[in-house]
Amino acid sequence: MRFSWIVLLLLSFPVLEAIGIFWAARYIGGWVLLWLLLAAVAGVMLIRVERVAWGARLLFSVQSGANPLASLFASGRILLAGGLLVFPGFISDVLALVLMLMPGSWGRRKLDPMRPANDDILEGEFRREQDDLLR
DSSP states (O other): OHHHHHHHHHHHHHHHHHHHHHHHHHHHTTHHHHHHHHHHHHHHHHHHHHHHHHHHHHHHHHHHTOOHHHHHHHHHHHHHHHHHHHSOSHHHHHHHHHHHHSOOOTTOOOOOTTSOSSTTOOOOOOOOOOOGGGO
């Protein structure tokens, strides 16, 4: 039963997008084409930039001791937002903006500059002092 609702929703999504485009074109005219073109260009640019940046983001999260899955989810979220921007329509553009504006701290630990990434290791200098009472 749930599967049929999901299929119905996925099949009706392009129809809803087309209805939204026609409705917006009736009210604002040819500016809809400019909006769709700019959204598609922004989506392609977002995908291109994220294609290059995901490796550096993953490497930085591993080096800083953060959860690497969080950076992969952030990259996936940005790629999905870029794909939704490329898909023509206003509903997908709103979904893409929501994905891009979501906070990216899912499971990510806030890094304190004074706290080491590994809490078991404390770096520093030490000196042994002998007690006069023990001699």
